[in-house]
Amino acid sequence: MAMVALLLCLLWAAPEVDVRAVLERQVAAWNQGDIETFMTTYIDSPELTFNGKDGVTRGYRPVLERYRKRYGTREAMGTLKFTEIEVRMLGAEAAVVLGRFDLARTEAGGGPASGRFTLVLRKTPQGWKIIHDHTS
Numbered sequence: 004m005a006m007v008a009l010l011l012c013l014l015w016a017a018p019e020v021d022v023r024a025v026l027e028r029q030v031a032a033w034n035q036g037d038i039e040t041f042m043t044t045y046i047d048s049p050e051l052t053f054n055g056k057d058g059v060t061r062g063y064r065p066v067l068e069r070y071r072k073r074y075g076t077r078e079a080m081g082t083l084k085f086t087e088i089e090v091r092m093l094g095a096e097a098a099v100v101l102g103r104f105d106l107a108r109t110e111a112g113g114g115p116a117s118g119r120f121t122l123v124l125r126k127t128p129q130g131w132k133i134i135h136d137h138t139s
Contacts, residue, residue, distance in 0.1 A: 018131075019090045022098045022124055025131050026085055033083040038070050046125070046132035054137040066136075081108030081116075096126040104138070 025044050032040035045051055045063060053060040053069065060069050074080045087103040100122040108115055123135040 018092055018095060018098065018126070021126075021131050022090050022092075022100060023088065025124065025133070026088065026100065026102070030083050030085055033080060036077045036080055038067070038074065038080075042067050042070065044133055045136070046127065046134050048134075050134065052135045054135070056139060076112070078109060078112030081106040081112050098124045098131070100124065 029041055029044050032038075032043075042063070045066060047063045049062040051061070051063050051066055053066045055069075060066050084105045084107070085102050086105065087101070089101040091099045091101075093099060100120075102120055102122075104116075104118060104120055106116040118139050120136065120138040122133050122137075124131050125134050
């Protein structure tokens, strides 16, 4: 009976590990100044939504262009760090992630920035992808 419980725990934990790996890929790409690779963690779909202080941006290309416009230089991108990560599995193929971001930037890059985010991810044939991002 204990072996069955352990197996069930491992099966349930595996998707959470995969979801956390998406966040790790985001941080690594961002800190290398690579917005295009950072964006591969988002679903390439017109259904992608990004909700931020300027309103809702819909679709992969508009979200990519939003990032390019706001973070067009290495100085503006700074160094990203995620903390206070909480992953809530909503079944085998969906998850919600809560967390905090911190951007270490020089004054020339816009100065330090921080805030909170909520991500909704879905398991796709290409792996776990962000389908909604609410960052403030």
